[in-house]
Amino acid sequence: MQTIVSEDPGFAHAQQLPTSRYVEHVRPASAVEVVEALWSCRVHADGRQAVLPDGRMDLFASWNVDDHGRLSSPAIRMCGPSARLHFVDGSANTVWMGLRFQLGWGACALGVSAKELVDRIDPDPGLPPELNASVKAVLASSTFDEALARWGEVAVEASRFARRRVDAMPExxxxxxxxxxxxxxxxxxxxxxxxxxxxxxxxxxxxxxxxxxxxxxxxxxxxxxxxxxxxxxxxxxxxxxxxxxxxxxxxxxxxxxxxxxxxxxxxxxxxxx
The missing domain is CATH 1.10.10.60 (Homeodomain-like)
Incomplete structure (x- = not known):
């Protein structure tokens, strides 16, 4: 488990570099209640990217991408809720892609404790069995479009899993x-x-x-x-x-x-x- 390290807020502008492009993609209609965004971030240059706090949880993957758009060296991560500014180091020719869950839904969708993941990134998350196959398919993707389509499948599966869990919660x-x-x-x-x-x-x-x-x-x-x-x-x-x-x-x-x-x-x- 990796703790998110915050920089001194006074240095935010000095630290921030325009090194990447963040995009939100169309979510499967059946996942909208649970998944807030299916997003990608393409890193064009080495540098640091500011991540502003929003209290949400994310499940995302990263790949290296070559000049022909082929993906390699996949890694999966789970990011817990945060209430503070932090920075992430980005390497050129890297793409990040994943799901951001609606407020309060992340722990239910991922089968984890939200409190234990506050201000933390888990680089080797233990996922519920219901998500294992679809996440493995994401990591096996060889192109951006393939990965994007497979993240849509993860969104649907995570939404189904989350709804089954909340159905047992009268509160x-x-x-x-x-x-x-x-x-x-x-x-x-x-x-x-x-x-x-x-x-x-x-x-x-x-x-x-x-x-x-x-x-x-x-x-x-x-x-x-x-x-x-x-x-x-x-x-x-x-x-x-x-x-x-x-x-x-x-x-x-x-x-x-x-x-x-x-x-x-x-x-x-x-x-x-």
């Missing part, structure tokens, strides 16, 4: 309602479940406290508004994202992104509506 609808409120910025707690109990459920399934989840969703909303077009005033962004005021937004951007809203970091906003 799951309430958890999803609370996480939806966090994404929307309403901050509501489900009436049918005591607040203290709900906070325990969120910590178990997301790996982070409900307060951290709400703050991360607010940060990602603000980041998308900041990068949107046409540009809008910072005070309006703070209001629309759910911050108390612009100073509150400035503090949380520095805490979670290592930058101020006036100097946005060149990294993708990963949370979607």
């Amino acid at each position: 799951w609808p309430a958890i999803q309602a609370v996480l939806a409120s966090a994404r929307a910025g309403t901050g509501a707690v489900h009436d049918a479940v005591p607040e203290r109990t709900m906070r325990r459920h969120v910590l178990r399934h997301v790996g982070l406290s409900l307060r951290s989840v709400q703050a991360l969703c607010r940060f990602q909303r603000g980041l998308r508004l900041l990068k949107g077009t046409p540009p809008i005033a910072l005070a309006a962004i703070a209001h629309d994202a759910g911050y108390a005021d612009q100073s509150h937004m400035n503090r949380e951007f520095k805490r979670y992104g290592g930058f101020s809203p006036t100097r946005p970091l060149d990294a993708p906003a990963t949370w979607r509506h």
